[in-house]
Amino acid sequence: MGEKKTVKLIGIIQCDFAKERCSGFGCVNSFNLRIDSFTKYPKEGIMLVPFHCGGCPGRRISRVASNLIKRAKKKAEIEKAEITIHLASCIVTDNGHYPPCPHVDYIEKILKRKGLTVKKGSYKSKTASRRREEGLYEPFDWDG
Numbered sequence: 001m002g003e004k005k006t007v008k009l010i011g012i013i014q015c016d017f018a019k020e021r022c023s024g025f026g027c028v029n030s031f032n033l034r035i036d037s038f039t040k041y042p043k044e045g046i047m048l049v050p051f052h053c054g055g056c057p058g059r060r061i062s063r064v065a066s067n068l069i070k071r072a073k074k075k076a077e078i079e080k081a082e083i084t085i086h087l088a089s090c091i092v093t094d095n096g097h098y099p100p101c102p103h104v105d106y107i108e109k110i111l112k113r114k115g116l117t118v119k120k121g122s123y124k125s126k127t128a129s130r131r132r133e134e135g136l137y138e139p140f141d142w143d144g
């Protein structure tokens with residue numbers, strides 16, 4: 001087993017279409033409270049940088065991820081190994097916005113090629129969870 005990495009910066013990427021009606025409050029609030037997809041992180045010492053994909057198929061992410069890696073190193077001495085990117089629930093889950101993003105594998109590949117750690121999920125909506133339990137929405141593994 002390798003040494004456990006310290007996470008010093010978390011990026012949350014939102015879907016551009018979801019962003020048309022979503023302020024992003026739910027994801028940031030879940031991070032602040034360390035609930036939903038953020039329970040495993042320590043309460044202090046992590047910078048949060050939310051951004052969005054730029055529209056299908058998410059190619060903006062390549063440019064923004066490069067910028068993020070560069071700025072984090074230069075301004076805050078954060079190495080890319082200390083950055084984890086969460087693909088927001090609006091991208092990876094079946095939810096009140098839409099079914100999951102059809103480009104999610106492509107987006108994940110872009111980020112991993114940059115050397116970033118990728119996690120799936122952010123805010124866990126109660127309504128979407130209920131609809132998931134009722135079988136209306138696809139299941140989602142929050143621990144995956």
Ligand code: SF4
Nearest residue numbers: 015016053056057101
């Ligand atoms: S690439 Fe995916 S996350 Fe980005 S706008 Fe299109 S559907 Fe949304």
